[in-house]
Amino acid sequence: MTPAIIFTFLGFALLRMPLAFALGLASLVGLYVGGMDFSVMPQRMMHSVNSFPLMAIPLFMLAGELMVAAGILQRLVDFANSLIGRVHGGLAHVAIVAGMVLAAVSGAAVASASALGSSLVPSMRQQYDTGYSSAVVASAANLGAIIPPSNAMIIYALMAGSSVSVGGLFMAGVIPGVILALGFMGLASFLSMRRGYPLVGGVVGLRHVLVQTWRALPILLMPIVVVGGIVAGAFTPTEGAAIAVVYALLIGFFVTRQLRLSDLPKAMFNAAVTAAMVGALIAFASTMTFAFTIDLIPMQLTNWIQGLTSDPLMFLLLVMALLIGVGMFIESNAAYIMLVPLLAPIALAYGVDPLLFGFLFVMNLVVGMMTPPVGVLLFVMCGISNISLNELMKSAWPFILFQYAVLIACIAFPGIVTWLPRAMGY
Amino acid sequence: MTPAWHRLEAHASSPFTRHFLHGLALLDRTSYFAILLAMALMTVLVSAQVFARYVLGTSIDSADELSRLCFVWAIFLAIPHGIKVGIHVGIDALVCLLPRALQIQLARLMALIGAALMAVLAWISVGAVADKWQEMMPTLPITAAVFYIAVLVCAVHCCLHLIAQACRLEPLPSAPPGRQGGSAS
Numbered sequence: 001m002t003p004a005i006i007f008t009f010l011g012f013a014l015l016r017m018p019l020a021f022a023l024g025l026a027s028l029v030g031l032y033v034g035g036m037d038f039s040v041m042p043q044r045m046m047h048s049v050n051s052f053p054l055m056a057i058p059l060f061m062l063a064g065e066l067m068v069a070a071g072i073l074q075r076l077v078d079f080a081n082s083l084i085g086r087v088h089g090g091l092a093h094v095a096i097v098a099g100m101v102l103a104a105v106s107g108a109a110v111a112s113a114s115a116l117g118s119s120l121v122p123s124m125r126q127q128y129d130t131g132y133s134s135a136v137v138a139s140a141a142n143l144g145a146i147i148p149p150s151n152a153m154i155i156y157a158l159m160a161g162s163s164v165s166v167g168g169l170f171m172a173g174v175i176p177g178v179i180l181a182l183g184f185m186g187l188a189s190f191l192s193m194r195r196g197y198p199l200v201g202g203v204v205g206l207r208h209v210l211v212q213t214w215r216a217l218p219i220l221l222m223p224i225v226v227v228g229g230i231v232a233g234a235f236t237p238t239e240g241a242a243i244a245v246v247y248a249l250l251i252g253f254f255v256t257r258q259l260r261l262s263d264l265p266k267a268m269f270n271a272a273v274t275a276a277m278v279g280a281l282i283a284f285a286s287t288m289t290f291a292f293t294i295d296l297i298p299m300q301l302t303n304w305i306q307g308l309t310s311d312p313l314m315f316l317l318l319v320m321a322l323l324i325g326v327g328m329f330i331e332s333n334a335a336y337i338m339l340v341p342l343l344a345p346i347a348l349a350y351g352v353d354p355l356l357f358g359f360l361f362v363m364n365l366v367v368g369m370m371t372p373p374v375g376v377l378l379f380v381m382c383g384i385s386n387i388s389l390n391e392l393m394k395s396a397w398p399f400i401l402f403q404y405a406v407l408i409a410c411i412a413f414p415g416i417v418t419w420l421p422r423a424m425g426y
Numbered sequence: 427m428t429p430a431w432h433r434l435e436a437h438a439s440s441p442f443t444r445h446f447l448h449g450l451a452l453l454d455r456t457s458y459f460a461i462l463l464a465m466a467l468m469t470v471l472v473s474a475q476v477f478a479r480y481v482l483g484t485s486i487d488s489a490d491e492l493s494r495l496c497f498v499w500a501i502f503l504a505i506p507h508g509i510k511v512g513i514h515v516g517i518d519a520l521v522c523l524l525p526r527a528l529q530i531q532l533a534r535l536m537a538l539i540g541a542a543l544m545a546v547l548a549w550i551s552v553g554a555v556a557d558k559w560q561e562m563m564p565t566l567p568i569t570a571a572v573f574y575i576a577v578l579v580c581a582v583h584c585c586l587h588l589i590a591q592a593c594r595l596e597p598l599p600s601a602p603p604g605r606q607g608g609s610a611s
Contacts, residue, residue, distance in 0.1 A: 016521040016600055017536045018514035024543050041547065042554040042577045046498065050573060052490060055497045059469065235476055242472035268465040269458065269507075276504035277513045283501075331515040373519055 059241030070252030089192030099140025104223030327368015512599020
């Protein structure tokens with residue numbers, strides 16, 4: 001049954017069948033070859049989507065859509081500009097800080113790239129090279145999947161089963177997320193000085209900083225309320241996401257006063273359709289995962305890999321190398337859904353910390369969103385900035401290499417990832 | 427909702443095609459409003475549950491189940507809209523190397539095979555709905571089959587969109603942009 005499933009899936013996937021449907025066709029073929037009842041398919045599909053934790057994804061997406069429609073981005077940009085605008089690469093720093101805060105609101109990298117790119121790139125390209133501006137925004141957007149809340153981490157935790165909690169993974173992303181943001185800022189400054197870009201921000205004044213901080217305070221408090229509530233155990237990630245939506249509505253209607261009732265249908269529809277892309281992958285992959293379990297594939301794969309090496313570090317490096325390749329060709333959500341159920345149990349068998357493995361898995365695929373040929377963030381930025389992939393890559397590679405350096409540092413010093421969640425009782 | 431789509435409907439060559447496209451537009455519009463309703467209800471139920479727990483010191487028994495029902499419906503209803511706008515990801519590294527005309531024909535063939543998958547899924551789902559019809563949801567006096575009806579509706583709606591794309595009645599997002607492809611239509 002398994003070879004039939006794999007060959008059918010690969011055949012259709014390589015012919016540009018949407019991956020979700022290629023998974024569905026492979027599952028049908030697998031059920032036929034295995035002589036199993038076809039009614040398994042709708043049952044598995046429905047049960048895989050009928051999940052309370054998964055509901056957090058459209059809700060966080062909706063919160064992000066509403067926050068952008070509410071005009072929070074301008075307040076964030078003004079706030080960041082008042083703090084760090086007057087340094088080399090000031091606008092780049094503004095993009096990175098705004099990306100950090102937006103990451104703590106929406107949890108999605110692509111949504112952050114669209115929002116940051118369309119609002120910041122036009123002003124950045126007046127001062128800087130277009131490739132540099134786009135590379136900075138793409139890197140800032142990548143923080144969306146690392147800094148909590150993160151939709152990628154929710155999907156990972158769901159696919160990995162009970163071995164890892166969403167809250168634990170969220171906390172695992174905090175320190176590496178801050179390291180990445182600081183590193184991006186250092187790189188942006190270095191490149192800005194080397195290329196001789198002018199200083200663009202206004203002179204820093206305490207009164208101005210205080211005014212902008214006050215204006216941005218309701219937005220800055222949102223991640224504290226939502227992520228803080230989840231981590232403190234006051235509510236589940238899904239409830240936190242619903243609270244984020246209510247919070248975004250309150251900010252939009254009563255603080256920025258830019259949100260209109262007419263904005264709501266578009267925001268809800270966009271959130272549902274984007275979540276449906278993930279939902280379709282999960283639904284169609286569920287039958288395939290079921291068929292693999294019947295064929296004892298996870299156990300056979302574990303035995304096979306353990307035959308290759310008994311060293312957990314070697315296993316970790318092998319998986320990271322595999323994921324770098326996968327991240328270059330397969331969309332990250334599809335990769336989580338297909339690979340996490342297979343690889344997470346093997347990592348447990350090797351005794352690798354589930355939080356460390358989960359974070360490294362997510363981060364590797366998140367960096368993959370910035371690597372060609374299939375780098376979703378690169379495509380988004382090329383579209384917004386109207387530049388070629390080659391031109392963007394000339395400026396993006398230092399940021400990509402830095403992300404891989406942080407990934408290696410996390411493998412070499414696991415405490416970077418595990419210290420905070422362990423200190424908080426995960 | 428989609429001006430390009432309405433143009434196609436206006437230029438449909440036969441009454442059958444016009445009726446087909448009109449029916450599909452009606453289905454799109456109905457599911458659009460159903461998605462909005464499901465998303466709104468899901469948000470209200472989950473946040474009301476938190477409010478009830480911390481402020482009123484109680485809980486809404488059916489909130490969890492009803493919100494999951496709304497979520498399942500929102501996702502399965504939105505999958506066909508994803509087909510229409512081409513949001514479902516695929517690997518085009520190999521196909522990009524083929525001549526443009528062949529890419530378009532291949533995209534149509536894939537849409538047709540996808541439609542066949544959805545037709546089979548719809549047929550299986552009818553059985554699943556029938557099997558579950560007598561079973562009730564734990565906290566609500568509603569048949570548990572409503573979850574499977576979402577899968578059935580999704581399969582039928584996806585099938586219709588994929589047929590429309592395979593027959594060039596609506597844009598084919600996976601085809602290269604151009605006169606016969608979908609993106610630019």
